[in-house]
Amino acid sequence: MPYCPNCGYEYVKGITICPDCNFELAEGEPVYCFNCEELMVEKNIFCSHCGYVQSDFLKDDQDVMCEVHPKVEAMGICVICKKAVCSDCAVEKNSVLFCNDDSHIKVAQDWAVAFTTNTDYEAEMIKANLQGAGIPTMVFSQRDHAYFMIIGDMAVVNVMVPRDRLADAEEYLKKMDFFGDEADEDSE
Ligand SMILES: [Zn+2]
Ligand SMILES: [Zn+2]
Ligand SMILES: [Zn+2]
Ligand SMILES: [Zn+2]
Structure with missing residues (x-):
């Protein structure tokens, strides 16, 4: 269905x-997701909510390795910077994975995703625009990491803004038409 x-x-x-x-x-x-039971938007090998690797979606010859310990399998990625982490490197908070950069737990609390794309180029363009409008912006990309080889076009690039500026950012992006018109679909 x-x-x-x-x-x-x-x-x-x-x-x-x-x-x-x-x-x-x-x-x-x-x-x-087998871990947090949130809906997986696509059969991505990482849950966007908790960061856990979904080993069911990996092909037999595929493994995601820890970025610090390349011989150790990763249990997932930091939901903020998308770095692959093993059980030694991962910091888990409320069943969500982070790397050992403790600023990333703070980012998860205080920042929100304003825009998601599959290209660094578009993310950087939006970042430049938002910053031009006075909204602090950070970009975190799966494309920076070694497992990009496995996920290819499914790689996501998140553009993040402080939570209290999210409404401003969305308003601004809508005006810039980055979201397109909600009512009409892309041409068939
Ligand atoms: Zn999950
Ligand atoms: Zn729906
Ligand atoms: Zn991180
Ligand atoms: Zn590690």
């Missing part, structure tokens, strides 16, 4: 857009 990759709701055949979220429906069944 088609399902919405944003809210997880399943629809009957024939429906292609989720009326609640305006997301294009995906085929198959919604997939949930």
Whole structure:
């Protein structure tokens, strides 16, 4: 059954857009993280909510290695900087993985993702625009890391802003038309 990759709701055949979220429906069944049980937006090998590696989605010959200990398998990635961490390197807080840079736990509390893209170029462009508008901005990219070889085009680049500026940032991006028009879909 088609399902919405944003809210997880399943629809009957024939429906292609989720009326609640305006997301294009995906085929198959919604997939949930084995650790935090949140909906996985795509069959990404990392849960975007908690950072844990979803070993079910790895091919047989694929392994994600710790960035500090290249011989040790990673248990996941820091949800902020996307660095791969083994059980020795990981700092877990409320079942969410972080690297041992303790500023990243603070970032998780005080900053929010304003925009997600698959290209560093677009992320940097948005960062420049937001900073130009006086909104502090940080970019964290999966493309900087060794496992990028495995995930390729699924790599996400997050543009983050302080939580209390999130509304400003979204407003600004909407005006810049980075989100596109919510009502109409990209051309078929
Ligand atoms: Zn939905
Ligand atoms: Zn998870
Ligand atoms: Zn980190
Ligand atoms: Zn390690």
